[in-house]
Amino acid sequence: MTYDVGYRFAQALDPSGLDTIAACLHAIQAAAKDCRNAGKPFESDPAVVLLAQHLGAVATTTMPDRPALRTLCGDALAEIARTPLLTLLAARGVDHDADAKRTFHTEARRALKRLADALHLERGRYDIRVCAGGPAVSGEVILHGDELYCQVSIGGFGPGEILFRRCRGRSDYVGERNHWARMTELVDHVRLAARIAREIGLACLPESQPRLVA
Known part of the structure; x- marks a missing residue:
């Protein structure tokens, strides 16, 4: 050569x-x-x-000149700080990006743990697992409890990144009718918990828990 x-x-x-x-x-x-x-x-x-x-x-x-570029970088950092990481990942996608996909799985697990806490699900009565899938998909992060199946993915087939439905135990992978939510709703986990409880009829929220008005 x-x-x-x-x-x-x-x-x-x-x-x-x-x-x-x-x-x-x-x-x-x-x-x-x-x-x-x-x-x-x-x-x-x-x-x-x-x-x-x-x-x-x-x-x-x-x-632009250096001061203007520094201002633009500062503005971009402020915008990133205002936009949760899960929302950013959902907007850009994680397919064929192993680092982004791994970050999505980590952040989604944390978000679902906060959602489970907001729903007052007892420890040991649910599990959170990851179905990674191949490099061309985001995979799914799943919260599966005795009465709730909730799945988070990016670029799925439904009208939102979050699928949730009522189920009958952790061996029930079909459940009842599917409901959908956007990734931005997972950021406010208390509000999403109230919506899930209302739409699928969960009785796990205490009476003091704020609920959405239909």
Whole structure:
């Protein structure tokens, strides 16, 4: 196999075709590969440094100035803080992204545990499990109790990410009629608990528990 280990120098001297951030990043990555092929250090390579400086120049001309960028980053962080992680994952999807899928399973388990507490389900009278599925799907996180089956998934076949129905024990995987809720409703687990209890006829909430008005 032959390597064109000199190409990075020619490109660094004439980067006229590198007019986007994506193109510049690709050139820097290719230059790093050339360095490995030539057995040269990456950090001190003059072609890599020139290409990195060109990237900075392109970014300066295509984006707002530094103070404006810092403001935009701060605004983005504030928006992320206002948007729960489960809602973000539901919006973007987790298929073919192992890290996002693993995060979804963890967050959904926590959310279902809070829902079980809001429903005053006794420990030992329900379980929470994960059906991971293949890489192209989110899998399902399931809360299964003596009277409630609740399943959370992303990109399912129903009109929402949360399916819930009344069941007759933890061996009942069919249950009664399906009900649906959006992922955003799982964030307010107390309100969702009241809705579930009302719609499927659970009697597990105490009288002091607020209930939704039909």
